[in-house]
Amino acid sequence: MYRHFLVPVGATDAAITAMGHALEFARSIGARVTFFHACVASERDGDEAWAENRAAEWFAKAEAAARAQGVPCATTSRTEANPGDVTFQTFADAAREHGCDLICASQDAPWLGRHPDVDCLDAGSPDAGSPDAGQLFAVSGIPVLTCTVQPHRTTDLAIGALLAVNRALSAELRVMLDHVHAAVSRGAPCDALAVRSNAVALRKVLALRQPPDEGASLFARLRDRTSTLDAELAELERQHQHEIRLIDELIGNAAALAEGGLSPARFEEQLRACAQFIWEHLGREEGVILPAARRYLSDADWQAIGVTPGIAARATSAEPDTGKPGSARP
Incomplete structure (x- = not known):
């Protein structure tokens, strides 16, 4: 039986779903996981802080989900020169290096089809363009x-809407982190008005996570269907209230920043602590609650929760275009 999984991290719905299922599988058989991120050097050029914040977010979320599932975990990354250099071999090499005996991949992983020694399936196949697990095992010796x-x-729409809000929240955090870090690195003052605007936008996105009808919320529906998640749901609700307090403090501290009562470096410390807390909260929700919800909730439940697809549109409008430096609001 498998004892050690290599689990790539990512931001797509499929990658988040794969991470949750990999952790549930690992827990069920007593395995451990190593989370892996393949960095691309060309993406870091000129945007190193952005790339580092993105990796920090993905690892924080994955580790928090693993801890909540009781699965031992580690993290590692590798840098390739260009996106095309991130191939199946990149992941197979990482698996061997860390002693992993299974690679868990999302169904949209582009690197699955990039291997010089593997022929893709026939063009008429529904999986055309992607080698099958047997082919990959034959060339690497590592199961996939x-x-x-x-x-x-109905389920996919509702979960997609929830994840859209989570992505908008993370994007706002990255904008703030990049803006403040750039100022601190230059030894320059922060644009306090832009920082406060970002903090207010962050608070508005956080509010989208509260459905107008509490009875139709994901948590309420899960409580109606099972008691096995009561402790985790209660903890996440407590964390949500703490998130609100943290962001309200950021808004207040932005005013202190404008008045010179708080240094940019100190504000950056507080912002990073806030971001870490929120990322870990989102990781527990995405890696524990959503996989369980797929099991326990009925179609009627998802239809009730699905009144929130409008949230996805609002989240998209709230999300910065790129989440990269330079997109801070004036």
Whole structure:
């Protein structure tokens, strides 16, 4: 039986779903995981802080989910020169290096189809362009598990809306982190008005996570269907209230920053602590609650929760275009 999984991290719905299922599988058989991120050097040029914040976010979320599931974990990354250099071999080499005996992949992982020694399936195949697990095992000696879920429109829409809000929240955090870090690195003052505007926008996105009808919320529906998640749900609700307090403090501290009562370096410390807390909260929700919700909730539950697809549109409008430096609001 497998004892050590290599689990790539990422931000797509499929990558988040794969991470959750990999952790549930690891917990069920007593395995451990190593989370892996393949960095691309060309993406870091001129945007190193942005790339580092993105990796820090993904690892924080994954580690928090693993801790909540009781799965031992570690993290590692590797840098390739260009996106095309991130191939299946990159992940197979990382698996060997860290003693992993199974690679868990999302169904949308582009690197699965990039291997010079593997022929893709026939063009008429529904999986055309992607080698199968047997082919990959033949050339690497490491089994590959593609983590997929049965498509279900109502469920996928509701979960997609929830993840859209989470991404908008993370994007706002990265904008603030990049803006403040750039100022601190230059020894220059922060644009306090822009920082406060970002903090207020962050608070507005956080409010989207509270549905107008509490009875139709994901947490309420889960409590109606099972008691096994009560402790985790209660902890996440406590954390959500703490998130609100942290962001309100950021808004107040932005005013102190403008008045010279708080240094940019000190504000950056507080912002990073806030970001870490929020990322870990989102990781527990995405890696523990959403996989369980797919099991326990009925179609009627998802239809009730699905009144929130409008949230996805609002989240998209709240999310910065790139989440990279330079997109801070004036």
